Amino acid sequence: MPTDIDPARVMPRVILQSAGLRDARVLEVGAGDGRLTFQYAAQSQSVIGIDTMEPDIRSAVSAPPTDFGGQVQFLCASATALPFSAEQFEVVLLASSL
Amino acid sequence: MVDALREARRVLTRRGVLIDVRPVVAPIVVEVVIDAQAIWAVEVASFSAPEDTVAADAAVQQALSSGWFGFEKSIAFDFEIFCDTAAELRAYANARKLRGAEIPYVELEARQRAMRGEGQALRLRCRRLWMLSTYGKDRF
Numbered sequence: 654m655p656t657d658i659d660p661a662r663v664m665p666r667v668i669l670q671s672a673g674l675r676d677a678r679v680l681e682v683g684a685g686d687g688r689l690t691f692q693y694a695a696q697s698q699s700v701i702g703i704d705t706m707e708p709d710i711r712s713a714v715s716a717p718p719t720d721f722g723g724q725v726q727f728l729c730a731s732a733t734a735l736p737f738s739a740e741q742f743e744v745v746l747l748a749s750s751l
Numbered sequence: 752m753v754d755a756l757r758e759a760r761r762v763l764t765r766r767g768v769l770i771d772v773r774p775v776v777a778p779i780v781v782e783v784v785i786d787a788q789a790i791w792a793v794e795v796a797s798f799s800a801p802e803d804t805v806a807a808d809a810a811v812q813q814a815l816s817s818g819w820f821g822f823e824k825s826i827a828f829d830f831e832i833f834c835d836t837a838a839e840l841r842a843y844a845n846a847r848k849l850r851g852a853e854i855p856y857v858e859l860e861a862r863q864r865a866m867r868g869e870g871q872a873l874r875l876r877c878r879r880l881w882m883l884s885t886y887g888k889d890r891f
Contacts, residue, residue, distance in 0.1 A: 671885050732758060739762060740761075746770045747769070748772060751771055
């Protein structure tokens with residue numbers, strides 16, 4: 654059996670409880686390979702996940718879950734120079750990235 | 752880190768929400784489990800990067816005192832990882848900022864081996880406390 658990370662999906666549940674993501678445009682900073690992103694993204698309007706680790710971003714782009722129906726994009730970008738204009742997101746999620 | 756918070760504020764809408772979720776500097780609990788029931792456990796110190804946590808907390812405080820965000824709430828929760836072997840746990844720890852945590856891999860292997868001898872299906876569980884905090888922009 655492979656390593657199971659958060660098999661009870663506690664983290665996405667806590668995220669969804671903490672803020673109204675329905676109809677929200679979400680920016681996830683530190684999205685890595687998208688493991689967390691794909692667990693909550695279907696509950697939001699859209700998610701853009703960024704990370705500075707290009708291999709992780711490539712992995713996220715290439716391997717969405719087969720049953721995933723959300724709007725997700727991944728970009729290689731830095732949290733200190735976000736490639737977005739002002740006031741584009743209702744939620745910014747810093748995923749272990751501070 | 753302050754620059755990242757400034758950028759987060761810039762791209763958030765007027766009533767947007769910042770969510771900061773990260774591990775807490777606290778002991779990690781490593782357990783041998785059967786069906787999620789712990790039958791042996793040890794607490795180990797986490798030295799993964801306490802200086803990073805101090806710097807992150809300071810950056811958040813600066814953002815709050817500058818009026819960029821207003822604190823809303825915090826929620827603590829356990830983040831769990833299950834592995835079949837100590838080697839798997841070591842690989843996870845090395846890849847996920849747990850490097851330096853004093854996880855007793857040799858003892859874990861020995862415990863697991865001894866208990867497996869009793870015919871039980873065992874796994875290893877690593878539990879770490881995380882904190883999620885939310886901050887509102889222009890809500891205060």
